[in-house]
Amino acid sequence: MIFNDVLEIKNGRNQRRVENPDGKYPVYGSGGIMGYADDYICSAETVIIGRKGSINNPIFVDEPFWNVDTAFGLEAKREVLIPRYLYYFCKHFDFKQLNKTVTIPSLTKSDLLKIEIKLxxxxxxxxxxxxxxxxxxxxxxxxxxxxxxxxxxxxxxxxMFGDPVENPHGFRKVALSELAEIKIGPFGSLLHKEDYIEGGHPLLNPSHIVGGKVVPDSKLTISDKKYDELEAYHLHTDDVVMGRRGEMGRCAVVTSEGFLCGTGSLLIRTKGEVTADYIQKTISFPSFRKTIEDMAVGQTMPNLNVPIVSKFQIIKxxxxxxxxxxxxxxxxxxxxxxxxxxxxxxxxxxxxxxxxxxx
Structure with a gap:
């Protein structure tokens, strides 16, 4: 059978007319809930598939909902198809094979209706x-x-350590520069557009630090030759890489070799009296992040430099x-x-x- 025989596709619509923070029904895009509304388009137990953007991330919704115009709702004909069976099929199916665009991944209703499904x-x-x-x-x-x-x-x-700002145990505080070497990433003049390749040594900028973890981008990398030229900015295992602009306190412990500190980041290398993990947990602690925000410079975007970071007061x-x-x-x-x-x-x-x- 094909989708056309076993389900109905509900087109999404702009939610402005029905949007209400206190609304009864969730508003879904291809990435999840975007708000709430006073009306719904799709009934309960419908599968959401992205029409544009995230097209390979099906979501099963067990309540009525409004879908925005970048998401399709797939409603199973229950006399022949169990909704959650459809969901698992969609989780396995590679919708990217139906994408015909170069820029933003997109699906068409006509292509979806031709998908074959064994029932x-x-x-x-x-x-x-x-x-x-x-x-x-x-x-x-x-x-x-x-x-x-x-x-x-x-x-x-x-x-065991208490709030790193309040220091309830009364431990001694010292400047971070006493506990670690601190270095800013290479200036833009050291890296040019032609230096970037795919599949080389990843640069770690603030966007590559997510939830306290390093999340490199294989498309933002440099060659072995360029990496060797920038040896002073190599990140090693148990270094801390910290974003110096934008969201303050964003940092992670480096767990493997081969990374380069990006232009938008700082390298923090412990001298051994405390661990990299301790430094990372301290800097990313909510109250400490607030302190960093107060220390940062820049009217449009908060920015850190080596002198500021060196003065961080760290419990020892x-x-x-x-x-x-x-x-x-x-x-x-x-x-x-x-x-x-x-x-x-x-x-x-x-x-x-x-x-x-x-x-």
Whole structure:
């Protein structure tokens, strides 16, 4: 069968007429909820597919909703197709193969309606959905366990070191320059447009620091030769890379070699009296971020430089306190490794089932 036989596609519309912060119905785009409205277009248990932009990220919505004009609603004809079975099919299907544009990925209604879908009987569809939901629930539980372990570490940090600005334990504070070497990324004159390639050594600018993690862009990289020329700006394992403009306090510990500190970032290299992890957690702490915002210069966009960052007042806890904290972290890390291993195995099972049912 094809989509045209088993579902109806509901076009999205501009939400301005129905938008209401206190509205009863969510407004969805291809990336998720964008607001609320007083009316809806799609009924409950409809699958959202992006018409433009994010076209390969299906969303299952179990309540009535309004979809914006960049998102399609796929409503299953329930006499032949179970809505969540459609959702799992869409999760497996590669919608990018239907994209015909070069700039913004786009889908057309006519192309979607031609998609072929194998449909077992309703009872078999329900069995497949039940199996996949069961495995997905286990995966979600593992993710929740990992989140709780991360929260446990954060709580322990506050318990042992306190708020890094208030310093409730009365530990000694020192300038960051006493604990680490600080260097700004290379000036723009050292890097030119022709230096950038794909698949080389990634630059780490503020946009490549997300949620305290390094998220490099394979398209913003430099060659081995250029990387060697800029040796002074190499980032090494256990360095901290910190954005110096825009969102203050955005920083991450570097966990592997081969990165270059970007023009918009700062390199912070511990001298050994505290860990890179401790520096990162301190700088990204909410109250400390507020302090950095007050120290930053620039009327349009907050900006940091080496003199400002050097003056950051950092709590220097006694070695024995640091040791106890990292012994605790090591124990939690063991638990995280075990949970991650179970998560990876369960994800492999889910992927194999998706391939079995829809591949």
């Amino acid at each position: 077992p009987c309703l009872s078999n569809q329900q069995s497949i959905v039940h199996r996949l939901q069961s495995v997905e629930q286990i995966i979600d539980n593992y993710y929740q366990q990992l989140e709780k372990l991360d929260e446990l570490v954060k709580a322990r940090f506050v318990e 806890p006694p070695i024995e306190v640091q040791k106890r904290y990292y012994e605790f972290v090591a124990q939690v890390d063991k638990s995280k490794i075990a949970v991650q291993k179970a998560l990876d195995q369960t994800q492999l099972l889910f992927d194999s089932l998706m391939q079995k049912y829809f591949g």
